[in-house]
Amino acid sequence: MAAKDAKVLSTESLASTPSNDDARWIRLRKIDYQDPNGTARTWETAERTTRPKGGEIDGVGIFAVLEKETGPEIILQKQFRPPVNKVTIEVPAGLVDEGETAEEAAVRELREETGYVGKATLTTPVMFNDPGFCNTNLRMVHVSIDVSLPENQNLKPQLEESEFIEVFTVPLTNLYAECKKLEAEGYAIDARVGTMAEGIEAAKHFRL
The missing domain is CATH 3.90.79.10 (Nucleoside Triphosphate Pyrophosphohydrolase)
Incomplete structure (x- = not known):
């Protein structure tokens, strides 16, 4: 068991408001991932939408x-x-x-x-x-x-x-x-x- 054994399983939009369509800079996401023990878990995150296409940094x-x-x-x-x-x-x-x-x-x-x-x-x-x-x-x-x-x-x-x-x-x-x-x-x-x-x-x- 090690931190490197964890992995993301899926990611989807997380709407805390009726719609995120009017957000210019960020969006809320829900991540399904697997922890080092193999247990499925979820994580809430904010994600920038401004990173240049193919770029590595914001x-x-x-x-x-x-x-x-x-x-x-x-x-x-x-x-x-x-x-x-x-x-x-x-x-x-x-x-x-x-x-x-x-x-x-x-x-x-x-x-x-x-x-x-x-x-x-x-x-x-x-x-x-x-x-x-x-x-x-x-x-x-x-x-x-x-x-x-x-x-x-x-x-x-x-x-x-x-x-x-x-x-x-x-x-x-x-x-x-x-x-x-x-x-x-x-x-x-x-x-x-x-x-x-x-x-x-x-x-x-x-x-x-």
């Missing part, structure tokens, strides 16, 4: 750092998120367009949301945001920014009409403390930001 998160004389600063955003009814502290992020690589999406989204022009330097393995709830996944892409370039002097974000994003930076070495401070002020901390902050603290503690 979107990208962007780890963008400004290297300043006073030390590296991470680019973060404040954005209201209706599901949690709070302004959330996030990294720049966005969905991948059809035919677009994770790196291309990251560079595009960074410019659209912050105005910064950068270059992708590292891409992580595929990561799942909340696999116990939904199938949404992404790659984190590290983007370097040359602040000396003319295009990074007079920033001009290209936000959509429905986007209201406030961009700010935090010294990487203070990220954990800043997350605690922002939480105390009523902000919600996105898991990617919180996990990154925790990782930095762990690296300090274990002197990695």
